[in-house]
Amino acid sequence: MLVKVAVYGLGPIGMLIARKVLERKSLELVAAFEVDDSKIGRDVGEVIGVNSRIGITVSRESEAAEILRRSGADIVLHATSSHLDKIYPQIVKCIEAGTDLISTSETLANPWYRYPKLASEIDRMARENDVS
Numbered sequence: 241m242l243v244k245v246a247v248y249g250l251g252p253i254g255m256l257i258a259r260k261v262l263e264r265k266s267l268e269l270v271a272a273f274e275v276d277d278s279k280i281g282r283d284v285g286e287v288i289g290v291n292s293r294i295g296i297t298v299s300r301e302s303e304a305a306e307i308l309r310r311s312g313a314d315i316v317l318h319a320t321s322s323h324l325d326k327i328y329p330q331i332v333k334c335i336e337a338g339t340d341l342i343s344t345s346e347t348l349a350n351p352w353y354r355y356p357k358l359a360s361e362i363d364r365m366a367r368e369n370d371v372s
Contacts, residue, residue: 246271246313246339248330249320250279250298253344255288257317262290269296270311273304275320301330308337318343324355328362335365340372 245267247258254274261267262285272284279287285294299307308316316334321327324347334341351359366372 242266242268244268244270244312244314246273246304246308246311246316247284248273248301248304248316248318248334250274250276250284250287251319254317254319257319258284258288259290261317262294269294270313271304271307272296272298273301273307274298275301304330305333305337308334308339313337313339315340315342318345320345322346324348324351324358328355328358331362332365335362335369335371338369338371 243266245261247254247261247269250258250272258269258272261269269284274280279298280300282298283293284296284298285292287298316339318330318341320330322345324345327345331341347354
């Protein structure tokens with residue numbers, strides 16, 4: 241069974257994650273999201289430096305929820321920013337689309353320490369949408 245993966249953020253860490261996803265036979269890259277206009281609309285393979293087109297176009301962050309639903313992504317590998325107050329809207333889009341999420345954000349290791357209200361909201365929404 242292939243796990244359908246979306247990568248949210250194609251900075252240095254996100255590009256490494258996307259390359260690793262492409263190397264795994266059990267994973268299928270189905271979407272990628274970015275805020276950098278120079279990357280949006282380009283093929284992911286070109287952006288991450290694998291020297292080949294893979295048929296997935298980098299989409300705008302604003303399109304994430306819709307594309308996640310349409311693509312059938314099982315999980316989002318998220319690598320945009322460290323601070324929950326900055327990435328909260330991105331996480332909400334993923335939750336509302338019904339996708340699980342793994343993030344490189346350090347503050348998500350214990351979000352209640354610095355962002356108790358946002359952490360509680362994320363926890364509530366994730367439980368309501370049966371995602372983690």
